[in-house]
Amino acid sequence: MTDHAFKVEDPYLWPFWEAASERRLTVQHCRACGAHQFYPRPFCLSCEGRDLDWVDVAGTGEVYSVTTVRIPVSDLLPPPYQVALVTLDAGPRLLAGIDGPPCRIGDRVRLVWREREDAPPFPAFERVTP
Ligand SMILES: [Zn+2]
Structure with missing residues (x-):
């Protein structure tokens, strides 16, 4: 480790x-x-x-469910922001934040990494525009 x-x-x-x-x-x-x-x-x-x-x-998949968080829960995450349940092409679902333009159910997404200090980057997703 x-x-x-x-x-x-x-x-x-x-x-x-x-x-x-x-x-x-x-x-x-x-x-x-x-x-x-x-x-x-x-x-x-x-x-x-x-x-x-x-x-x-592969960090590719489809938005299974998505919501917009409008209530502050952390100083690191000022609202509003989206959180999505993404079905990876490999099968499992991953709960992660959405970066960039808002997503809707069924949108194709790809993995992006959110850099952090003193910690591994955090997985997030962004919409793939066709
Ligand atoms: Zn088995």
């Missing part, structure tokens, strides 16, 4: 943030059935197998 001042309490997330520090998006992969999953777990949600590894996936 890279030595970040940023501390991740959940060890299941260490590989995710390690990859993020190299601007790679990684999700769990089941060697038994081939399913991908995120949030990481000690077993496969599809077959309950425990032979899991991590694989890099």
Whole structure:
């Protein structure tokens, strides 16, 4: 694990943030059935197998659901801003912020990294204009 001042309490997330520090998006992969999953777990949600590894996936997907946050919850995130549940082309859904123009359900999006001090960059998405 890279030595970040940023501390991740959940060890299941260490590989995710390690990859993020190299601007790679990684999700769990089941060697038994081939399913991908995120949030990481000690077993496969599809077959309950425990032979899991991590694989890099393309940061492309589609907006499954989206909302606009209008109430301040953090000094780092002045409202309004969008948060979306994105279905990655690899299968799993990821909850992340939307950068750039607003998104709607069904929009194609691609991964962008939000840089942070003393922590790996945070995944976000931006709309892909056709
Ligand atoms: Zn499986």
